[in-house]
Amino acid sequence: ELEMPAFTATKVSQYSCQRKTTLNNYNKKFTDAFEVMAENYEFKENEILCLEFLRASSLLKSLPFSVTRMKDIQGLPCVGDQVRDIIEEIIEDGESSRVKEVLNDERYKAFKQFTSVFGVGVKTSERWYRMGLRTVQEVKADKTLKLSKMQKAGFLYYEDLVSCVSKAEADAVTSIVKNTVCTFLPDALVTITGGFRRGKNIGHDIDFLITNPGPREDDELLHKVIDLWKKQGLLLYCDIIESTFVKEQLPSRKVDAMDHFQKCFAILKLYQPRVDNSTCNTSKKLELAEVKDWKAILVDLVITPFEQYAYALLGWTGSRQFGRDLRRYATHERKMMLDNHGLYDRRKRIFLKAGSEEEIFAHLGLDYVAPWERNA
Ligand code: CTP
Ligand code: MN
Ligand code: MN
Ligand code: MN
Structure with a gap:
């Protein structure tokens, strides 16, 4: 039997910032299972067990081999009893009965649907679930519900937003963002962040960081960009959040605290010509005119002072x-x-x-x- 090249479990850090985790995941079978468990605990607002499964998932993603025996996880951090039990089930039966139970759970299934709508979180899902609602269609059909502006946009562009953003779409939006920002601030630095910067080729949104290295600051930049997109008919939704940063304020102690940058959560209309219709006949051309030639894309824009740029990027x-x-x-x-x-x-x-x-x-x-x- 071939031995793994010098892998020492006791040297694996409990902190993912001391490990290297590429997209090459040898343990997807396990990490998918843990992510279902974590999500179910998130829906139940059990932060501790949610984090326990997320940490275990992260750890297995960083391993340079597939786990096939219980011996493989000996001495590893982030593997508690609940996690170990699920690993054991998957090794023995190829699947976990606990995970299957969650996937078939009525509450889990409903929350999974509700939270797939832009602007809907656990609190709203809880309310709809208690009202007896179970599916996105049922929520959409209920005209008595009071929806936020964000949720209305979420339902309006639902199909586009649940279908993931591709790398090609991210590239197209990057050009739009760079061109627009540079018409107002030619020296501005526009950087794609989030999953696409980590090398993913799909995402649920596209994240951008914008900063101006020059001496000139422009508090109006974000508003100018948004106004231009409005004029061009490219803006389907937008929620601008003004900066709340106070100089010298200590970093927040919260694990998932929101930052204080001026930002905008937007939905952009990305035109995507589907067919080259130059060879089509007239009736075909008319038919094509009816086809929707754009896709709604979620975009996060964050404006940072240049001195804080590295921290914002990280x-x-x-x-x-x-x-x-x-x-x-x-x-x-x-x-x-x-x-x-x-x-x-x-x-x-x-x-x-x-x-x-x-x-x-x-x-x-x-x-x-x-x-x-x-x-x-
Ligand atoms: N983030 C943040 N503050 C926020 C929102 C997000 O610091 N108010 C961080 C998140 O912690 C995450 C990164 O910005 O590390 C990108 O967030 P998000 O777009 O939600 O996730 P991605 O990793 O890009 O994955 P996805 O493809 O789902 O967008
Ligand atoms: Mn993202
Ligand atoms: Mn996300
Ligand atoms: Mn984002």
Whole structure:
């Protein structure tokens, strides 16, 4: 029997920021199962068990081999009793009865549908479930429900928004965002973040960070961009959130705190010509005119001051679990506080400046982890 090349379980860190996690997942069978369990605990607002399964999922994604025997997970961190039981079931039967139970659970199935609508979270799902509603169609048909502006957009563009964003669509939107921003601020830096920066070729949205390296700041930039898109008929929905950042404020202690940047959660209309109709006959051309030639795409735009750009980039690149572990590592291993705006050293009582992600890892005493290795 061939032995694995020197893999030592006891050397695996409990923090995903000390591991390399590429998109090459050898344990999808297990991690998909854990993610179902985590989601079900999220729906039940059990944060502790939700995080336990998310951490286990992250850990197995980082392993350089497929788990096939219980011996393979010996000595690994992040594997509690519940996680171990599910691994054992999957090794023995190829599937987990607990996971199957969740997948067939009425409440889980309804929440899964409700939360697939843009603007609908656990709280709203809970309310609809208690009213006896079970499917997206039932919610849509109920005209007595009071929907937010966001949820209305969520139902209006439902089909487009649940079908994932492709890399090609992300590239097309990147050009639009760059061109629009540069008409107002030619020197502005526009960077795609989120899953696409980590090398994924699909996503649920497209995330952008915008900063101006020059001396000139423009508080109106985001409004100008949005107004132009409105005029061009490209804006289907938009929620602008103004900056709430206060200078010198300490990083938040919360695990999943919102940052204070000026930002916009938008739905853009992306035109995509489907067929080359130059060879079509007239009746075919008329028919094509009826076909919807655009797709609704979720876009997050975040404006950051240049001094905070590296921290914002690290935070918005994710993954979410990678970010959580960076902050947990900073707090518990370094007596520092990290968020999307900066890093505060509690012993020295100073903010540590950084002009790049590499510098932030260095401040934390961590080996650099490249974006495509942050798919924790
Ligand atoms: N993020 C954040 N603050 C927010 C929203 C998101 O710091 N208010 C971070 C998340 O933690 C995540 C990254 O920004 O690490 C991107 O978020 P999101 O678009 O939700 O996830 P992706 O990793 O891009 O995956 P997806 O394909 O589902 O969009
Ligand atoms: Mn994203
Ligand atoms: Mn997401
Ligand atoms: Mn996003």
